[in-house]
Amino acid sequence: MFTDFFYTLKEKKVPVSITEWMALMEALSKGYISNLNDFYYLARAILVKSEAYYDQYDVAFQEYFRGIEAPPEIAEQILSWLRDPINKMLLSDEERALLDSMALDELLEELEKRLKEQTEQHDGGDYWIGRGGTSPFGHSGEHPGGIRMGGSGGGGSAMQIAEQRQFRNYRSDLTLDVRQIEVALKGLRRLDHTGPEDQLDLDKTIDATCRNAGELEFIWTRDRKNAVKLLLLMDAGGSMEPFAHLCSLLFSAAHSSTHFKDFQYYYFHNCVYDALYKDIERRDGVGTDHILRTLEPDYKVILVGDAWMATSELIDMYGAIYYYERNHKAGIVRLKQIAEHFTHCVWLNPEPPRYWNHPTVLTIGKVLPMFELTLDGLHQAIKKLIVKR
Amino acid sequence: MNKDGFDQFKGSQDYVTSEALRNAVNVAIALGRPLLVRGEPGTGKTLLAHSIARDLNKKLIVWNIKSTTKAQEGLYIYDTVQRLNDSRFGDKDVSDIKQYIKLGKLGQAFASEEKVVLLIDEVDKADLEFPNDLLNELDEMSFYIPETYETINAVQRPIVVITSNAEKELPDAFLRRCIFHYIEVPDPSLMEEIVNVHFPKIKNNLLHEALTAFYSLRRIDNLRKKPSTSELIDWIQVLIASATPHEDISRQVPFAGTLLKKETDYDYFVNNYMKKKQASSAAANTSGPPQ
Structure with missing residues (x-):
């Protein structure tokens, strides 16, 4: 029927x-x-x-x-x-x-x-x-x-x-869904023993009690918590519009993952300049220098963007697409600063690699390891973020 | 309609339902499958289980899921530490393991002699693998306790209601076993009915003004968390308690903090929405229709 x-x-x-x-x-x-x-x-x-x-x-x-x-x-x-x-x-x-x-x-x-x-x-x-x-x-x-x-x-x-x-x-x-991204992000994990000793280690307790001839002896241990801190920087520029949904998926997956020790996110437009923004409309700005000063180098950094812009936007002083931004350092200098300050950085590009043959994409790719924003690319990027230096 | 022999859920007196929801509940009951309910926060997902229990006159067992909840806890807990302690200091006979097996909420629902309603609340709060760990138990409504060589079988298949806020996606295998329903924010006419159930004596113009303001707030796309049914109910309660004249309601939207729970939303509302509104009404008052 x-x-x-x-x-x-x-x-x-x-x-x-x-x-x-x-x-x-x-x-x-x-x-x-x-x-x-x-x-x-x-x-x-x-x-x-x-x-x-x-x-x-x-x-x-x-x-x-x-x-x-x-x-x-x-x-x-x-x-x-x-x-x-x-x-x-x-x-x-x-x-x-x-x-x-x-x-x-x-x-x-x-x-x-x-x-x-x-x-x-x-x-x-x-x-x-x-x-x-x-x-x-x-x-x-x-x-x-x-x-x-x-x-x-x-x-x-x-x-x-x-x-x-x-x-x-x-x-x-969608090709990627939130669950898949979340599962991938779970790979970003470094377990450390932290907090008070309030977990009963059953195996060791039994062991110690036996050694003690049956006299109970409790062995306590610390909880294991993820020590990974994540910094997500997202391009909210016009050319990213077609990928807005994909980015919001990545964002919501990272945001709802409770297993990070700390999670911070900022937006930028085409390239990182003197300030990063707390909101997509880019009203609430925070100085890039301030962020570099206050965040420890062990934050794992994921930049998301198509890396596609006018060459001047990337390499010129005052090259920002909005003239009033008047960046005193070129975008590429800022990106290099980020790459140098943080030990682990990757760039996720929602465009497929066949479009990567563009001067700015290639230049950024030299500064930051670039991966495609697909499930495979994400897995590779996370592997890159988790390796010991 | 031939539905004899089955519990027919009609919605209880204080819980108004849409036709689609009633249908989904009845299907879930008849097929003995869990009902998965999703929807915006504040649309009454949790209350649904309470309403089913009340309407069908069944006992309700609530299993609240937290981020630390493990599937095993819902079945049973083997209290080894107590047993260890008893073996050392207690006078009890520790060879009887049974007394250290404590049934969890799911276990209680299976073991109950009469049919119960089991609410698994906010299943998405738990670990990603949590739903997968419960697949078999929910399918066959039975589980095995290796410590006592016992199998707990559901005497009466419980009516299982699972709620989710979609914070995490649920695995396909789990979804396949569920009946699914998405509770929408009710349309104005259903909403009117719902408000009437909560405030039977509400004045018509107050209700009308409140709903107008509520739906126009919901139309703002920039809100992070749009107000939904439960916020509206709270708000109307405040409006009645404060005896706000009804003509002020949609114009000034007093006590907006009851409707908008996020600071950014409230800021947006005060700075953008209200200003625009005042400007347009001022323009209308002074210069007549815009040229």
């Missing part, structure tokens, strides 16, 4: 397994559902394990059960849009001609086809259905003949709920 739905889900990249599918079948065989609405919630509760996949589930649900309710609605929306003369007024002559060149049937057919082809949410671009693009279908788009889809109010039927796609924002098509 519904086996194709399973594959539709798989196709939409919802991670469903046979175990879960069997559980759904079990629930269905118990006669739990009486309508499509029940099925929507039942299947979602059993099959989908993260709100990040709710949206893909909605899309798959829509696609699989489309035959039941959806086409009239979509067609309705399109027709009503086309019927509204105001919409046509908004178009230029050229655009109107373009729209007229496509008959309504054709347009609908095309929409149907693209709905079928499209497998993921899409923002921007000129073909797929999504937001902010120039395809004729989607919303907030720029295509003159664009048909706004979704976002209709109300609710009630499962199809309508699926159509609302209210979980769009929770979605994350």
Whole structure:
């Protein structure tokens, strides 16, 4: 029953397994559902394990059960849009001609086809259905003949709920997830015995008691704690925008890892200059010299950035992209200072290595060992950070 | 609907639920699988278990997870130190290991003669491997105690509710065994219902103004921690207690500290949000509609 739905889900990249599918079948065989609405919630509760996949589930649900309710609605929306003369007024002559060149049937057919082809949410671009693009279908788009889809109010039927796609924002098509990063960061560990002697060492206690001919003797030991301190410096510049999410993952993984003795983070823009910032908007600045003075050299330093900038930004005095920053030392000098002060530093680059053939990337790579911000790269970087000098 | 023979959770008097949540709870009960609940802090994840216990009239066992909690502690603890001590100073018969085995919360839930609700609260606080260590126990609802050659089997499969704040990602194998539900911040109409449950005598215009202010605060993207249901409930309580005139509520947002818990959020609210608001309302008052 519904086996194709399973594959539709798989196709939409919802991670469903046979175990879960069997559980759904079990629930269905118990006669739990009486309508499509029940099925929507039942299947979602059993099959989908993260709100990040709710949206893909909605899309798959829509696609699989489309035959039941959806086409009239979509067609309705399109027709009503086309019927509204105001919409046509908004178009230029050229655009109107373009729209007229496509008959309504054709347009609908095309929409149907693209709905079928499209497998993921899409923002921007000129073909797929999504937001902010120039395809004729989607919303907030720029295509003159664009048909706004979704976002209709109300609710009630499962199809309508699926159509609302209210979980769009929770979605994350990621290669790296927080757990993977956290596990990788766990490698940053140097266990030291610290604190009061308040842990009972059972083995040694038994040993000592035996030596004592049965007279109890407790052996206490100190707790082992991680001694690694981490300093994370992140590029929050414009060219890093596409990687903002990836960086926030790394940040939240580092932030929620409770096992560091100390964790500090600062932001910079393209390159490190006279100040580093506590916030992405770079309002709350702290002098780089101050940081170098106050943080011990045994902090492990991870810099994250694409290292891609104008050459002058890296090697010139007053080269900072914002003229008012007026850096008295060139970016590269600052980076060298960091590399010299701290014993262990790495640079993580979210761009794949094939783009690293750029003067500034190469120069920085000579000062700081550079790794790609992927799971493998992260593991290598952590190995580099943990080796004894 | 054919659901006979199964406990049907409808939401208790003081806990209003959405249809999706009720469905998820009932599925979890019927399939005997743990229910994993996620959602923003303050959306009532923990209260859900209390509500299920009250609605179905079952005993509730709470296992609060901390960063130091080990999976083993939930099953049983073998008190070796006590035994060692007794062997030296006590008069007890130390050959009976059973008396040194103490069942943990999960063990208690399995051993209970009647069906209970077991709440495993904030599972993500524990070590990354914690959920993996409980896979088999939650699957088969039984575990073995090697010290006494005993197997503890669940007499009645408990209703297990697990909450998570998504501070750590949970392993796939663990997720596969759970029924999942994400509690969203309720939409205005459901929220109205929830507030009415807590404050049955609340005046309509006060409720309306408070909700308007609440949802407009939630729309600020720059907040680190957006206010959610529990903050709203607290806030309304303060508003009622202080007898704030309702027309001031959405304009001045008094006692905003109840809604915004982070210092940076509060600063942002005072310096950006309120100033903008005052400026726009001042403009509206003096010069009429903007040109």
